[in-house]
Amino acid sequence: MDGIEKLSRDLAVLTEMAGEMPDYLMSEALFWQMMKGGMPKLTMGGYLLRQRRLWALRDLLPPAQVAALETAVTQFNLALAEKIVRFEQKAHKELAARLRQWQEYLKDLDWDKRAAVANYGTAVETRAMIHALADKLQTPPYQLQPDISRQLRLFDSNLRRRWQAGPFVWPEAWQPAYPPAEFWWLYGRPK
16 A cells, blocks of 8 residues: 555544544543444544644645545544643543553664564654644643653654664655654664
8 A cells, every 4th residue: 555545544544533533532541442443543643643644745635535634624623622621631641651652662672673673664653643642732722741742852862872864664655744854763763
């Protein structure tokens, strides 16, 4: 499946996530089983990751898909409109889980470097979700807990010590959505 096909799949997932967002926000679940089969579990990070990528690359989509994207984003924003605290709580809870997950991956680099490096293109999705969550939480009216930025800087420093710059790890069509200065960890692999 190429990058454009994956964008279409992302849009289908995003649309379903936006539709279930009001119920998800009111639930206690962090990983929400969506009604439609064959979909990943709904999380704030999963939604925000897809929204950012799709929005940045919407010029690659046909008009009907751009309209579907705009509808999903509007639906998401309406779901969040009156639930600032609820969103912050859920997003911070997921951020803590994703940071633990990323920390475990970085530890795996010490124990089984070959397997961890081979899986980097998939594992780095966690880092991208962390970025998407932190980015949203730094946008008013939300507030990112200060210790999150410090912890993320530590993890990034750990990765930079063993970093080998190289080609973009995801489909080439997605590259314009991820400028190297901001998303350096998508341009290469751990060595």
